[in-house]
Amino acid sequence: MGDLKIGIVGAAGRMGRMLVKQISETSGCIVCGGTEPSGSDFVGKDIHALANLEPGGVSIGDDAEALFKSADAVIDFTAPEATVAHAKLAARHGRILVIGTTGLTNEQQAEVSACGARAVIVQGANMSLGVNLLAQLTRKVAAILDDEFDIEILEMHHHHKVDAPSGTALLLGKSAAAGRGVDHDAVADRGRDGITGARRRGDIGYAVLRGGNVVGDHTVIFAAENERIELTHKAGDRSIFARGAVRAALWAKDKPAGTYDMMDVLGLGD
Structure with missing residues (x-):
């Protein structure tokens, strides 16, 4: 089995850069791409270089659907409205989606949860x-x-x-x-x-x-x-959230479609 290909939406933000670093330091996975909104100054930039790593030849794009097509898993620490759209893309393409976004309304949460019928969705209010x-x-x-x-x-x-x-x-x-x-x-x-x-x-x-x-x-x-x-x-540092999110993505590999949380990932459930 090859390395898990992980994409990052919001790749140029603070959490996005930490995720790039964490994935690069974790065995069994690679950064395959990332996105920022169209018109962002970060589009076209090397995703590894933005995380203060050696350039890796992977550029930030602005097409979230293309990212979901190419990735095995996508990690999302963005905003509620964007997370709902990403959950729908994960369902459309049968991908893993790890969600660290908070602040979803009940209606938005219901939309995300419904996508678990066709995607592996791991959602945590906190990933540590x-x-x-x-x-x-x-x-x-x-x-x-x-x-x-x-x-x-x-x-x-x-x-x-x-x-x-x-x-x-x-x-x-x-x-x-x-x-x-x-x-x-x-x-x-x-x-x-x-x-x-x-x-x-x-x-x-x-x-x-x-x-x-x-x-x-x-x-x-x-x-x-x-x-x-x-x-x-x-x-003390946001890296604890990045570490947990990457662990969740690796855990979700080969899991059946459904909605999961960090209790599942860490084996802390009842």
Whole structure:
């Protein structure tokens, strides 16, 4: 079996360049191409050179469909609308699509999930091993503690991030809700301002901070009378997300069409 040919949409961005570097350093896969929107100054540039590697003779294009035709797998850390279009291309051509994009609406998520009927789609709110372990721990702790323990999720990211709460924070909140056997959307409190009244028992609260160049800090707090448990993960560099995404692409090789997540990739599922 030859190396897995991986393409990258949004190849010239920060995550795109890290993905190029990670793929180049990982056995069993190669960078076969990448895209940027038409008119971008990066179209036509050597994809390896943009990642501060030796030029590899692979240029960035502007035709996403051509990329899906030539790649075995495509990694997508772009934006919700683009991710939906890429999922449809993956389904059309029967390719692997690894999605790290967050902030999809329920309708957009439904469109992506439907594409799993004809493509291998691995989607993760966060691609790091540590965060997925944290999600599992959160679920287990929530299952053990009753609702005398209030659950609050605090997250901080860089000032460029456009969605809030982060996809990772929501992953953790949904893990907590699953542990308690409740509907996340029914108990999620995603923002407080003004005179809100007392905290409703059983809610899962979110607090959001933005500033500087913080890659991603997440803390799940279980707070009861006179005691508090805190589970925390801090990301020091985006390379952890690139590493997880490449691992997901390799894992997906030869898998049947369907929708998967990082719990599947890491063998952390129930």
